[in-house]
Amino acid sequence: NAGVTQTPKFRVLKTGQSMTLLCAQDMNHEYMYWYRQDPGMGLRLIHYSVGEGTTAKGEVPDGYNVSRLKKQNFLLGLESAAPSQTSVYFCASSYTLRDSHGNTEAFFGQGTRLTVV
Amino acid sequence: DAKTTQPPSMDCAEGRAANLPCNHSTISGNEYVYWYRQIHSQGPQYIIHGLKNNETNEMASLIITEDRKSSTLILPHATLRDTAVYYCIVRVSGNTPLVFGKGTRLSVIA
Numbered sequence: 001n002a003g004v005t006q007t008p009k010f011r012v013l014k015t016g017q018s019m020t021l022l023c024a025q026d027m028n029h030e031y032m033y034w035y036r037q038d039p040g041m042g043l044r045l046i047h048y049s050v051g052e053g054t055t056a057k058g059e060v061p062d063g064y065n066v067s068r069l070k071k072q073n074f075l076l077g078l079e080s081a082a083p084s085q086t087s088v089y090f091c092a093s094s095y096t097l098r099d100s101h102g103n104t105e106a107f108f109g110q111g112t113r114l115t116v117v
Numbered sequence: 118d119a120k121t122t123q124p125p126s127m128d129c130a131e132g133r134a135a136n137l138p139c140n141h142s143t144i145s146g147n148e149y150v151y152w153y154r155q156i157h158s159q160g161p162q163y164i165i166h167g168l169k170n171n172e173t174n175e176m177a178s179l180i181i182t183e184d185r186k187s188s189t190l191i192l193p194h195a196t197l198r199d200t201a202v203y204y205c206i207v208r209v210s211g212n213t214p215l216v217f218g219k220g221t222r223l224s225v226i227a
Contacts, residue, residue, distance in 0.1 A: 108160030
């Protein structure tokens with residue numbers, strides 16, 4: 001049981017390049033989330049998904065796209081990277097209230113450190 | 118979701134109880150209080166949550182005031198490994214994403 005796994009752990013991109021961050025969870029969670037964390041700040045929600053095939057915008061969605069083609073995977077894409085997207089990205093997953101049996105905690109991955117130069 | 122207010126930083130001596138306050142004066146009746154912590158840029162870790170009763174688990178205790186406008190997370194015997202940023206979050210349980218503030222940076226001192 002690996003929990004939430006993020007790939008890659010580190011990446012350096014040039015401005016204008018594209019990339020996809022992969023989040024995989026093996027806990028059969030319905031909900032998945034992508035956050036970014038800038039130095040000295042709390043986490044900010046980029047996009048989230050309440051189930052396979054669904055996505056929704058969070059606080060800071062501009063410049064990012066997401067897809068949830070399979071329940072266990074949530075992909076975060078940067079089409080044209082900018083230096084302002086230099087950050088640490090965290091993925092998380094959780095049960096829905098209906099399926100939680102009282103356990104509504106979110107589980108987080110270890111983060112992807114992205115630098116855009 | 119209701120907003121929360123936490124002190125930016127606190128110190129605690131190793132072995133003593135760490136009491137981390139959180140103000141959530143606009144909390145609604147169906148909103149829970151959640152606590153997470155983040156150790157040195159790792160992914161946040163769930164600690165505890167509650168609605169109106171006090172809660173305790175193997176990690177911590179959560180004391181919620183009777184009017185629910187504030188709460189305190191208690192780490193009964195803080196260790197150096199408890200040094201982290203602690204986030205107090207108010208949300209409708211399970212069906213809304215976690216919204217993080219800046220949290221409280223707890224430093225446990227030997």
